[in-house]
Amino acid sequence: xxxxxxxxxxxxxxxxxxxxxxxxxxxxxxxxxxxxxxxxxxxxxxxxxxxxxxxxxxxxxxxxxxxxxxxxxxxxxxxxxxxxxxxxxxxxxxxxxxxxxxxxxxxxxxxxxxxxxxxxxxxxxxxxxxxxxxxxxxxxxxxxxxxxxxxxxxxxxxxxxxxxxxxxxxxxxxxxxxxxxxxxxxxxxxxxxxxxxxxxxxxxxxxxxxxxxxxxxxxxxxxxxxxxxxxxxxxxxxxxxxxxxxxxxxxxxxxxxxxxxxxx
Amino acid sequence: xxxxxxxxxxxxxxxxxxxxxxxxxxxxxxxxxxxxxxxxxxxxxxxxxxxxxxxxxxxxxxxxxxxxxxxxxxxxxxxxxxxxxxxxxxxxxxxxxxxxxxxxxxxxxxxxxxxxxxxxxxxxxxxxxxxxxxxxxxxxxxxxxxxxxxxxxxxxxxxxxxxxxxxxxxxxxxxxxxxxxxxxxxxxxxxxxxxxxxxxxxxxxxxxxxxxxxxxxxxxxxxxxxxxxxxxxxxxxxxxxxxxxxxxxxxxxxxxxxxxxxxxxxxxxxxxxxxxxxxxxxxxxxxxxxxxxxxxxxxxxxxxxxxxxxxxxxxxx
Numbered sequence: 001x002x003x004x005x006x007x008x009x010x011x012x013x014x015x016x017x018x019x020x021x022x023x024x025x026x027x028x029x030x031x032x033x034x035x036x037x038x039x040x041x042x043x044x045x046x047x048x049x050x051x052x053x054x055x056x057x058x059x060x061x062x063x064x065x066x067x068x069x070x071x072x073x074x075x076x077x078x079x080x081x082x083x084x085x086x087x088x089x090x091x092x093x094x095x096x097x098x099x100x101x102x103x104x105x106x107x108x109x110x111x112x113x114x115x116x117x118x119x120x121x122x123x124x125x126x127x128x129x130x131x132x133x134x135x136x137x138x139x140x141x142x143x144x145x146x147x148x149x150x151x152x153x154x155x156x157x158x159x160x161x162x163x164x165x166x167x168x169x170x171x172x173x174x175x176x177x178x179x180x181x182x183x184x185x186x187x188x189x190x191x192x193x194x195x196x197x198x199x200x201x202x203x204x205x206x207x208x209x210x211x212x213x214x215x216x217x218x219x220x221x222x223x224x225x226x227x228x229x230x231x232x233x234x235x236x237x238x239x240x241x242x243x244x245x246x247x248x249x250x251x252x253x254x255x256x257x258x259x260x261x262x263x264x
Numbered sequence: 265x266x267x268x269x270x271x272x273x274x275x276x277x278x279x280x281x282x283x284x285x286x287x288x289x290x291x292x293x294x295x296x297x298x299x300x301x302x303x304x305x306x307x308x309x310x311x312x313x314x315x316x317x318x319x320x321x322x323x324x325x326x327x328x329x330x331x332x333x334x335x336x337x338x339x340x341x342x343x344x345x346x347x348x349x350x351x352x353x354x355x356x357x358x359x360x361x362x363x364x365x366x367x368x369x370x371x372x373x374x375x376x377x378x379x380x381x382x383x384x385x386x387x388x389x390x391x392x393x394x395x396x397x398x399x400x401x402x403x404x405x406x407x408x409x410x411x412x413x414x415x416x417x418x419x420x421x422x423x424x425x426x427x428x429x430x431x432x433x434x435x436x437x438x439x440x441x442x443x444x445x446x447x448x449x450x451x452x453x454x455x456x457x458x459x460x461x462x463x464x465x466x467x468x469x470x471x472x473x474x475x476x477x478x479x480x481x482x483x484x485x486x487x488x489x490x491x492x493x494x495x496x497x498x499x500x501x502x503x504x505x506x507x508x509x510x511x512x513x514x515x516x517x518x519x520x521x522x523x524x525x526x527x528x529x530x531x532x533x534x535x536x537x538x539x540x541x542x543x544x545x546x547x548x549x550x551x552x553x554x555x556x557x558x559x560x561x562x563x564x565x566x567x568x569x570x571x572x573x574x575x576x577x578x579x580x581x
Binding site: 002004005006008009010012013016017020021085086087089090091092093094095096097246247 | 319320321344348352359363366368370371373374379415
């Protein structure tokens, strides 16, 4: 009971914060449209995708996944921010404890990812044939994918202490995840090493599932995608919980060079 | 269920950071409803002790119980009874005052109506109601800290742990803070453990625990601690101060003696007349003042480190 209430509090706070950071919110939406219009249009002219579809309709499911991936993963910055500025202690000292804190955080991040992905979905009729069923399936794929992405974000944030650090690390993680996922170009044309990487990249299965939702050819099929994504979500959140060190914030200060016996 | 249990009970509690002993051998017994001040220089172990009691740090040695619950094995039970105020204010600047409080209420496990009611009551108690819709980032430092304390006491905790709650506050907000805590104690019998560098704030405590280099150097009622320094304290400054101090010690009139930046503070054992007379005839005394002993005298007498500066402490009680 108290864990649920704590999770609700954490989700409500994170979503409220998100709506108050207008720049970040608009930036997130603009990013997807930028990719879709600039990159999509550019590559449309030179890329030929098997099956005769245009590059833009090929890349569209990938961009939807990307919007959710960025949205959900970047939410993890609030965990680092809270660690740096003391709000995390409040949550860790609550009766609910670490699991509820992480679950609340993951849920909030997944919701933000889902919303950012859904905003891109509005444009679907411009790029792919749609039906109510395909849109519903796409939303389902987004929801599952966003939970995985929020787990990825929390895993990155689990040990990072400063917001600057997070900003640096997250780009190193986000772009490889995106490029080696089949979102922007088919994995079938990749060298074997990259194909192997793509196979262990959970984003690959998010893209594959999204293609399935829009009736495009898939590499792994519905069942595999859902199983892999569900397992990934569990593993990632579990790893984040394991790596998450509740004492880090406090011990961290005492190890700063020259800080003597701090905290006093 | 906790009627006869101690609010705080620690046994040889200690914590190391690497090879540094931040806290060592803390034995503490606090009865429910008590106001306990934790004093000591920066780095003495105050925050470490509080974080262990708050279940946020695991002890390296010893054990701690809050209302009978072990702080490492029964964290949830301990946390349910705790309200915490950290050294740095834990307030989300992007949320409004009431949103911050609602967040805290939910974290504490209060749902729906109970949370709303606790938030409303909390804001009325503190006088924050006028600022309910103000983003916390726009509050003054004093109000932010009051919001922090309100936040910590929303769920009516049995024990409040406050790490330097009044640091940086102007006298008005400090006063407001203490009356808030006092009313909390009176109405609910809340136990309060706080740390502070403003020693006069600790004078009103039931008990003062003085830490130095991770160890307890004093643990008693303020009056008893002041008595160890002496009945009155003479502040003596000037080139002849050292000679006068030696004379006083020769007479057995000095219960304690501390060298400060400017001169000496001598705790007096007996009547002041003889001392005043002696000081009046002593050469080279620029300043001689008598005043009642304070916790600050206790602090200086007990936290100066003889090993570092052998001539600073002439005698310890």
